[in-house]
Amino acid sequence: DQLAMDTAARQRPGSTLMKRLRSESSTPRLQRGLAVALVDEIDHVLIDDAMSPLLLSGTRPGEADDAAVHRHALKSARSLRNCVDFQTIGQQVELTDAGLDLAYQSIDDWSDASLRRPWHEYVELALQATHTLRREIDYVIDDESVRIVDQSTGRIYEDRTWSGGLQQAIEAKEELPIQRESESLAKITRQRFYHSYDYLAGVTGTASDCREELKSVYGLTVQTVDPRLPSKRLVQPTHVSLTAEQKFAAIANEARSIANSGRCVLVGTLDIATSQIVAREIRRQGLTCELLNGLQNAEEAQIIARAGQPSAITVATNLAGRGTDIRLHPDVAAKGGLHVIVTEHHRSSRVDRQLIGRCARCGDPGSSRNFLSAEDNLVGQAAPWVGRAIRRAIITDQIETFPVESQIASIQRRQAKRAAVARRQLLDADERDRGLVRKAQSSHDPAPHLHALDAG
Template sequence: MTLLRHHLQAPAALRNLPSQVAAIRDAQRAIRGCDPQTLRAHTSQLRTFVQQGATVASPKVLALGGAIVCEAVDQVLGKSLYDVQLIAGIILAHGAVAEMQTGEGKTLSGVMPAVLHALPGRGVHVATPNSYLAQRDFETLQPVIEHLGLTAGCLGDDAEHGERADAYQCDITYAPGYAFGFDYLRDQLALRSAAGSRLGDQLRQRLRGAAGETRLLQRERRCAILDEIDHVLIDDAISPLILSAAGDREAPDAAIHRAAKQIAATLVPATHFTIPEDRGGLELRPAGIDAIYRESTLANDPRLRRAWHEYVHLAIRATHQFQRDVHYIVSAGKIRIIDTSTGRIFDDRTWNDGQHQAIEAKEGLRITSEQTALARITRQRFFGMYEVLCGMTGTATGCADELQEFYRLSVVPVPLRVPSRRQTLPTIRCRTAEEKRQRIADEARQCQQRLQPVLIGTHSIADSQQLAERFEQQGLRFALLNGKQDADEAELIAAAGRAGAITIATNLAGRGTDIHLDPEAAAAGGLHVIVSQHHAIDRVDRQLVGRAARQGDPGSVRFYCAPDDPIFRQAPWIARWLERRLAPPRDDTPRSDSRLAQMIAKQQSINQRKQACQRRELFQRDLATQKLIVTPRTRNAQGIEK
């Protein structure tokens, strides 16, 4: 289903967006230059109108609401909202998804729908990809929101229970998406605990004057506005939110894991175990089982939590299927998991069923206890609890069907403010990853010599480090970004547009931070983006490509590929085709190869469908285990009538 078809399925009110923008502009002219008290009076009038039954997206509310937000942004920030930003805001006000290209101003686009959805007085949750972006957006927009007489709060990572509860009492609350889910689970645990307390305890508390009710964090789930909505609802859908008991103490079976590591090191692939081509599992062979039990006396150890050979199985997987700086990093003596689809590093995730402990043993770290899940929920079901769900992304193409199927969300494209000047240069094909690194270094040097800034996107932290080593050998000056996003990383990615800058980054490092060109960089051709290899999913490639030529700036992009790229492991026929093209006599001229592009696009589409099937199965399993829970957005998915 194309985006055009999704647009046609959108509410009728979204098919004439220019007229709605014009209505907002007319209303703003009528109030331009008014004092803050008048703006707050208009906000109060709108709130009363909505609480008496008017809908947030009704023409009158939308026109005046958009006008007072535009005026507040002008008075507080000294900025004017572009028409495309108003279009995105209108789409969100109607409860849909705005596909807004990178660099078009999502932060300011989100303030109008946040204010409008806050008018009923039941709270709005604005979810960002990470804590840094939540804090940044909150600090930017809080003065605008308060200028209108509304309140805004932000959930800091280290905020105490009382601080979090206070933030939820605000009209608009900013936080990373997972924080809202975990706080919901904490509330569920608190309610469960309160329900299980004895009647006498409750009576005793009341007689002593103590609070008779548990103070929950969240009021309700009325509206959620999701930044990078495809990442939250699609990419993260297969990773449920799990609230666990602390597992920082030494594991009782730590010695078992260390012994399993030693045994695993003696086993031989193909003889004792096999690894399927798709790397989706590992199988112990009979000879392996015999060797495991023959070489150890731990089979009946009382510290065992599982069969002895399962410990060894975990240790083999830790060695052969979990690669440092690809699947995880070691930081401050702890394993931190990398999302291989995005390159993000997570502090709040662990592998289950002993795999995390096996990797700790592999790295020689302190082996922590396995965490006990206290509560869990899938992101699909959690966000399905909101009455209104909407958001923005630059990469809805490819996942619009899923957004419609699982969440009943229409996707509406937002036009570019100015035509794109991006140039897509011919792909450079290399025989090996080693050759590719050298040719990327050569191109980066040429760009630096003419003062053109370069941003090089890599698939993993390991790839970025290998490329950085090559650049150091070549004497190239560069910045390396491959860790957790924070203010320092955002500052570095923002500097990637300076003349002659070279920046190596994992695909999504610094996402959400604008790259501004200085005059010399613009004159040299603008930001040049090098995609070091195609990602398994086309959307990730497009996120990186979108870094170049923002808002009418000049810019260019080039892809590199080699037969040993990870995307070709599940498509060896493409690797063989590429090898034949690279065989002597060889022509190294970069070329636009439509056949190669078609094959890669087809494989990315296959990967996307496979992942969609996994998410669909998870969704159905979740529904099967939660038959009694009916939410506004899962009602249709389950075929339940109101």
């Protein structure tokens, strides 16, 4: 609708923003109206995916005009020192004063027409592409194109790109053709879009952690439905290791032990790279396993259909974590059901619970175990003291289980609060933009139908 109204405005000389706001356009809206939305996995759609707005963008084919600038920025970035010339804050990178000086010393003799942004921003984009975004984790390369990986679901997006030059910085890093930047044609936050529906509801198995945000942002209350049958799930104590290598070996050993008993195993990983490491370790021990991480040609449904067979081992990213129903062979159910191995804690406890929820469904038996090493990203980045405690416990007592569940839960709560703050800031920025439009509108024509448009 935004794009249609903007197109109509450009085609009518003398048209103004106020005319478009008053709906004085002959261009019909493309949507018939937003009446009812029933959302499956509603916490993923309204919470996890709401970290970024919905964008409608377009681009022209061909190499970017500033491709040479991106390549030179990458060369300059590789000479800069972390914590001296630049700092990383989350997934953002910022040059220090010393780094700015070095960056501008390396600038080439380009005309202003070659630069879409200040030179130091090109260098920061190259640093971000090099130091914070990882191949096979944050993105994959497919047919000489960079494809974004959804960290919550593990799915590889075919039609999404990073904006602001970041996509081009990664293409330079990977020595791919550097395409022109896409330009935003229309934008709306998920929060505002779903607010536009007259009736909004949905279902999920993991709404408890975000019930306050669902209430405050969307006006939704959470109602709990008790399971039809009592749960038979057995959650085993967390297995701890000193290093990631030791952890992967322990995961393969447990998968082998469970598979040899006639049960089936689902090994859940956070990213494609880890799924490949775990699969290699399992195969190194003489076992066979299916790999589901978005890179296979085989259909997902076929792999999942085989996952419930006796002695089957399936290694998967979060593709198999949310909404997947693994049907158990009768012999597997009789011997204890599916065993889920969580290779690494996600920053969101809801994602971990979705993965664990693949076992012991609808009254079936099942079990799960979390694996943790002192080198895991969640521990190293958010709570290094937990890693130190693990090292002391293992070295001193030679143990493989250590009570870290409460510490991990505390870390995940802090991570969830930070994510909620980021979503609130995005919503506040959207409200400020809308406020400017409302202020301009009210100064021209406080007609009632304009208020109705705002409410929608």
